[in-house]
Amino acid sequence: MNEFRAGLIALIGRPNVGKSTLINALVGQKVSITSRKAQTTRHRIRAVLTRPDAQYVFVDTPGLQWERKSLLSERMNACAAQLLGQVDVVGLMIEARGWRPEDERIAEMLATRTGSGPVVLIINKIDRLRERNRLLPLIDESQRRHSFADIVPVSAERGDQLDELLKALRERLPRGEPLFEPGQLTDRSVRFLATEMIREKAIRLLGDEIPYGLAVTIERWTESEGHAVLGATIWVERESHRGIVIGADGGKLKQIGRQARLEIERLLEKPVHLEMWVKLGRRWRDDAAQIERLGYGML
Ligand SMILES: Nc1nc2c(ncn2[C@@H]2O[C@H](COP(=O)(O)OP(=O)(O)OP(=O)(O)O)[C@@H](O)[C@H]2O)c(=O)[nH]1
Ligand SMILES: [Mg+2]
Known part of the structure; x- marks a missing residue:
C-alpha cells in the first residue's frame, strides 16, 4: 500500500545554483524570487506541493557564502545551519559544470553534522551541458566525495527530471499526515x-x-x-x-x-x-x- 508521506525538505547550496528556480518549478508557481545575481534569496521560504501520495514542504534558503562578509550574510549562513536540524531531507544543490570549493565546504558541513536527515544531491542546470556524457563522471565523482542518499540531475529552468527528483525525495519522507492544508502554497503572506x-x-x-x-x-x-x-x-x-x-x-x-x-x-x-x-x-x-x-x- 502506498502510504501518505509528508515532510520538510531544505534546499541548500551556494548562491545562484538555482534553488529558488527549482522550488518554483516544483510547486508550479512563483513563490521565491530568482535572478542571475548571487544572494537573491534572503529569507527562509516554505513552498508546499501536495500530491495524492505525499506532501512536500520545500524550504528555500539563502545561498551559503563566506566571502563578502556582512552581518546579513552571517545571519543567512546561521539560518541555513539551524534549519538542518529541523528538516527530514536535505537537498544539496550543485551545478552540472562540476564541484566548486564552496560546494565541497557545504557538503563537508553536512557530512559532519549529526542528526540531520539524508542528503540528496541535486545536480542542476544539466541543460547547459554541451556533452551529456560529462554527467556520468560527475555522478561518479560525487559518489566518491560523499555518501549521498541519492543523486538526481535536473534542469530547474526546463523542468527536466522533476518527477524523478520527487520520487527520490518521497522515499525519504516520513509517513504521516499533511502538515499544511492541501490548497496552501506557501507560509508567506x-x-x-x-x-x-x-x-x-x-x-x-x-x-x-x-x-x-x-x-x-x-x-x-x-x-x-x-x-x-x-x-x-x-x-x-x-x-x-x-x-x-x-x-x-x-x-x-x-x-x-x-x-x-x-x-x-x-x-x-x-x-x-x-x-x-x-x-x-x-x-x-x-x-x-x-x-x-x-x-x-x-x-
Ligand atoms: N540554464 C539554466 N539556468 C538555470 C537553471 N536553474 C536556474 N537557472 C538560472 O540560474 C540563476 C540563479 O537562479 P536562482 O534560482 O535565483 O538561484 P538560487 O540558488 O536561488 O540563488 P540565491 O538565492 O542567490 O542563493 C537564474 O538566472 C536562473 O534563471 C537551469 O536549470 N538551467
Ligand atoms: Mg534563491
Missing part, C-alpha cells in the same frame, strides 16, 4: 510576496550596477473589492545609488514599478496602483536594528 516581487524587478533591471545593497519595504497597503493601493520604498546604501535606481527622468524606477505592478496584479487578481520611493539606509547590511526592521532578522 501576500504582502511578503509583493515586497519580494518589487525587489526581484529592481535586482534584475539594475543589472550589475547595484550588486547587493538593495532592500524593499511596503509601507502602505489599502485594498478594496475593486483595486489595491500600495506604497513601497527601495532602500539603497549609498547616495549615488539613489540616482541609479531612479534613472534619467525617473525612467528606471518607472520600469521597475511597472513590471512589479503587473506581477502583483496577477497575485492579487485586481488592478494595483503602486507608488515607489527610493531612500538611503546607510550600511544597513551591517546594522542589526535595520536588518531586523527590514524583516531579515528572523530569517
Whole structure:
C-alpha cells in the first residue's frame, strides 16, 4: 500500500545554483524570487506541493557564502545551519559544470553534522551541458566525495527530471499526515510576496550596477473589492545609488514599478496602483536594528 508521506525538505547550496528556480518549478508557481545575481534569496521560504501520495514542504534558503562578509550574510549562513536540524531531507544543490570549493565546504558541513536527515544531491542546470556524457563522471565523482542518499540531475529552468527528483525525495519522507492544508502554497503572506516581487524587478533591471545593497519595504497597503493601493520604498546604501535606481527622468524606477505592478496584479487578481520611493539606509547590511526592521532578522 502506498502510504501518505509528508515532510520538510531544505534546499541548500551556494548562491545562484538555482534553488529558488527549482522550488518554483516544483510547486508550479512563483513563490521565491530568482535572478542571475548571487544572494537573491534572503529569507527562509516554505513552498508546499501536495500530491495524492505525499506532501512536500520545500524550504528555500539563502545561498551559503563566506566571502563578502556582512552581518546579513552571517545571519543567512546561521539560518541555513539551524534549519538542518529541523528538516527530514536535505537537498544539496550543485551545478552540472562540476564541484566548486564552496560546494565541497557545504557538503563537508553536512557530512559532519549529526542528526540531520539524508542528503540528496541535486545536480542542476544539466541543460547547459554541451556533452551529456560529462554527467556520468560527475555522478561518479560525487559518489566518491560523499555518501549521498541519492543523486538526481535536473534542469530547474526546463523542468527536466522533476518527477524523478520527487520520487527520490518521497522515499525519504516520513509517513504521516499533511502538515499544511492541501490548497496552501506557501507560509508567506501576500504582502511578503509583493515586497519580494518589487525587489526581484529592481535586482534584475539594475543589472550589475547595484550588486547587493538593495532592500524593499511596503509601507502602505489599502485594498478594496475593486483595486489595491500600495506604497513601497527601495532602500539603497549609498547616495549615488539613489540616482541609479531612479534613472534619467525617473525612467528606471518607472520600469521597475511597472513590471512589479503587473506581477502583483496577477497575485492579487485586481488592478494595483503602486507608488515607489527610493531612500538611503546607510550600511544597513551591517546594522542589526535595520536588518531586523527590514524583516531579515528572523530569517
Ligand atoms: N540554464 C539554466 N539556468 C538555470 C537553471 N536553474 C536556474 N537557472 C538560472 O540560474 C540563476 C540563479 O537562479 P536562482 O534560482 O535565483 O538561484 P538560487 O540558488 O536561488 O540563488 P540565491 O538565492 O542567490 O542563493 C537564474 O538566472 C536562473 O534563471 C537551469 O536549470 N538551467
Ligand atoms: Mg534563491
